[in-house]
Amino acid sequence: MTDILESRPAVAVSRGKPRARRRGRARRSLQGYLFLLGAVLCFALFSWYPMVREFIMAFQRTKRGRTTWVGWDNLHRIMADPAFWQAWRNTVTFTVLALILGFAVPFFVAVLLNEFRHGQAYLRILVFLPVMLPQVASALLFRYFYDPKYGLFNQILHFFQLPGSAWLSSKDTALLSVVIAATWMNMGSATLIYLAALQGIPGELYEAAELDGAGLWRRIWHVTIPQTRMILSLMLLLQVVATMQMFTEAYMLTGGSGPQGSTLTVVYLIYNYAFNFNNFGSAAALGVVMLLVLGAFSGVYLWLERRVKEA
Amino acid sequence: MSAPARSLISPAQLSKWRGKIIYWTLFWLTVVVFTLVFIGPLYWMVTGGFKSTQEVIQTPPTLFPHHPQTSAYSTAWKRLNMAQLLFNTLYYAGGALLLQLIFGVAAAYALSKLRPIMGNVVLGLMLATLMVPAAVLVIPQYVTVVDVPIVHVNLLNSPWAIWLPSVANAFNIFLLKRFFDSIPEELVQAAQIDGAGPLRTLWSIILPISRPILGVVSIFAVIGVWKDFLWPLLTMQDPAKQTLNVGVNNLSIGVQQDVLIAGLTIASIPAIVFFLLFQRSIMAGLTSGALKG
Numbered sequence: 346m347t348d349i350l351e352s353r354p355a356v357a358v359s360r361g362k363p364r365a366r367r368r369g370r371a372r373r374s375l376q377g378y379l380f381l382l383g384a385v386l387c388f389a390l391f392s393w394y395p396m397v398r399e400f401i402m403a404f405q406r407t408k409r410g411r412t413t414w415v416g417w418d419n420l421h422r423i424m425a426d427p428a429f430w431q432a433w434r435n436t437v438t439f440t441v442l443a444l445i446l447g448f449a450v451p452f453f454v455a456v457l458l459n460e461f462r463h464g465q466a467y468l469r470i471l472v473f474l475p476v477m478l479p480q481v482a483s484a485l486l487f488r489y490f491y492d493p494k495y496g497l498f499n500q501i502l503h504f505f506q507l508p509g510s511a512w513l514s515s516k517d518t519a520l521l522s523v524v525i526a527a528t529w530m531n532m533g534s535a536t537l538i539y540l541a542a543l544q545g546i547p548g549e550l551y552e553a554a555e556l557d558g559a560g561l562w563r564r565i566w567h568v569t570i571p572q573t574r575m576i577l578s579l580m581l582l583l584q585v586v587a588t589m590q591m592f593t594e595a596y597m598l599t600g601g602s603g604p605q606g607s608t609l610t611v612v613y614l615i616y617n618y619a620f621n622f623n624n625f626g627s628a629a630a631l632g633v634v635m636l637l638v639l640g641a642f643s644g645v646y647l648w649l650e651r652r653v654k655e656a
Numbered sequence: 657m658s659a660p661a662r663s664l665i666s667p668a669q670l671s672k673w674r675g676k677i678i679y680w681t682l683f684w685l686t687v688v689v690f691t692l693v694f695i696g697p698l699y700w701m702v703t704g705g706f707k708s709t710q711e712v713i714q715t716p717p718t719l720f721p722h723h724p725q726t727s728a729y730s731t732a733w734k735r736l737n738m739a740q741l742l743f744n745t746l747y748y749a750g751g752a753l754l755l756q757l758i759f760g761v762a763a764a765y766a767l768s769k770l771r772p773i774m775g776n777v778v779l780g781l782m783l784a785t786l787m788v789p790a791a792v793l794v795i796p797q798y799v800t801v802v803d804v805p806i807v808h809v810n811l812l813n814s815p816w817a818i819w820l821p822s823v824a825n826a827f828n829i830f831l832l833k834r835f836f837d838s839i840p841e842e843l844v845q846a847a848q849i850d851g852a853g854p855l856r857t858l859w860s861i862i863l864p865i866s867r868p869i870l871g872v873v874s875i876f877a878v879i880g881v882w883k884d885f886l887w888p889l890l891t892m893q894d895p896a897k898q899t900l901n902v903g904v905n906n907l908s909i910g911v912q913q914d915v916l917i918a919g920l921t922i923a924s925i926p927a928i929v930f931f932l933l934f935q936r937s938i939m940a941g942l943t944s945g946a947l948k949g
Binding site: 370373374375376377378379380381383384385387388390391392393394395396398399402456457458459460461462463464467468469470471472473474475477478479480481482483484485486487489490492494495497500503504529534537538540541543546548549551552555561564565568569586589590592593596597612615616619620625628629632633635636639640643 | 662663664665666670679682683686687690691693694695697698700701704713714715716717755758759760762763765766767770771772773775778781782785787788789790791792793794795796797798799800801804805820821823824826829854879882883885886890900901902904905908913916917920921923924927928930931932935938939942943944
């Protein structure tokens with residue numbers, strides 16, 4: 346049917362046809378937009394419009410119900426707030442720590458699990474279980490474990506004759522404690538994604554490497570990592586962007602800012618400006634800064650990645 | 657899994673006795689460590705709920721509850737308002753799932769098969785939202801929900817505040833569209849020649865073959881609402897309307913440790929049951945969605 350239509354020479358099409366076809370296309374477009382209506386409305390109201398509004402709000406201030414333009418004032422104000430720099434320092438530290446734990450650990454767990462010929466299903470379920478728990482359960486459970494007096498962690502340390510730690514209640518260890526809990530809560534998804542990537546590596550590559558006399562580490566370095574590089578590099582980017590936006594874990598574990606602001610993150614500061622100080626202008630301005638920082642980071646990262654790939 | 661695929665360690669190496677010893681030591685070590693690390697905390701949580709207020713904060717701690725009692729569980733159920741919170745969370749997740757399926761499938765179908773003029777621009781604008789960090793948008797989104805443009809209604813404390821924004825999920829629409837793209841055009845044309853309109857084609861041709869992707873998208877939709885914290889924290893301030901995450905966290909300050917631990921157990925049970933029931937599709941969906949997406 347379609348063959349006949351397509352093989353007919355263009356000249357042979359009568360003059361009435363194109364108009365009819367155009368009308369058909371217009372009708373299909375109309376139907377198309379009817380189907381799109383619900384989703385487009387939701388995007389417009391709750392995604393596209395807020396995105397524009399974010400930039401508008403960053404330059405406005407609302408006082409006693411009156412909204413005025415204040416130019417760069419909101420930005421100057423948040424930069425003058427010592428909490429701004431502390432929040433960025435904490436967020437970057439958190440991201441670096443979360444990468445050391447949350448990026449390396451799942452990869453090596455996945456490499457290990459992939460070698461097992463038994464019980465893989467069980468181990469996978471174990472690793473993924475915390476991801477499914479309601480965050481409130483995992484976070485408050487960790488808060489119980491972290492208690493300096495009766496918490497499980499210090500009890501275990503005391504059992505081995507080691508000194509306990511103040512965990513969440515000291516400004517030196519609070520952030521690290523949040524990272525540990527967050528890694529436990531979230532590492533399952535990354536592990537499963539790496540496992541799936543590892544299973545796509547053709548076995549011949551390992552065989553060839555072995556014939557060339559490559560030992561275990563060299564096989565990991567020269568086969569496993571290059572073969573999973575695409576997914577590793579994508580996950581690294583996604584993980585940085587996600588951990589920079591950390592809020593829930595710190596909010597539940599330390600109430601947000603923690604001892605002497607040691608777990609104060611940028612997103613918590615945004616929340617604090619808006620909902621504790623009722624200052625939506627500053628919150629939006631900080632949001633714009635966050636957006637630009639993450640955007641710049643992703644841009645540089647993708648550019649570097651392409652450079653490395655070409656080299 | 658059919659014939660064991662060759663991985664890092666060769667089968668030859670594993671069949672030697674030295675390989676075997678290393679393999680089995682490592683295997684059992686991993687099983688024990690993983691069980692301790694991932695099940696251990698849950699064991700502590702479940703048994704903690706059976707301990708008395710004294711025992712739960714006692715040093716050194718007890719491995720088993722000495723005088724098991726269920727009073728913490730019943731107190732937690734009442735004090736933490738568990739029935740209400742569980743119902744709310746399921747209600748929000750169910751509604752979000754339904755709306756996302758209806759509007760997401762319709763949109764993906766339009767973009768994939770009806771291809772209206774400027775359809776690619778719409779798709780591009782949708783995908784662009786994936787680039788914007790969610791936490792940044794929360795402030796203007798909140799202001800929008802308080803006073804929705806044009807209609808001027810306040811959606812705070814209404815389930816619509818969770819349901820409607822959940823439809824604006826570009827990732828799910830993208831997954832659906834990509835699946836619909838793989839359905840041969842001839843099938844759709846054949847249906848049209850038989851006189852089926854777009855709705856009929858969608859319902860009788862597209863949807864029946866799209867079961868796998870519908871499953872993946874449904875799981876993402878439910879987990880998305882189930883795990884969200886910041887958004888319901890802002891939009892559901894009325895304690896009777898809160899989700900499990902927000903409600904338990906808010907009430908956690910004023911209750912005794914044993915009651916709280918029991919409450920956490922109750923909060924976890926539905927998630928664990930849901931996971932064990934659907935673990936195959938959840939884990940497969942996660943990896944396929946992430947790898948190809």
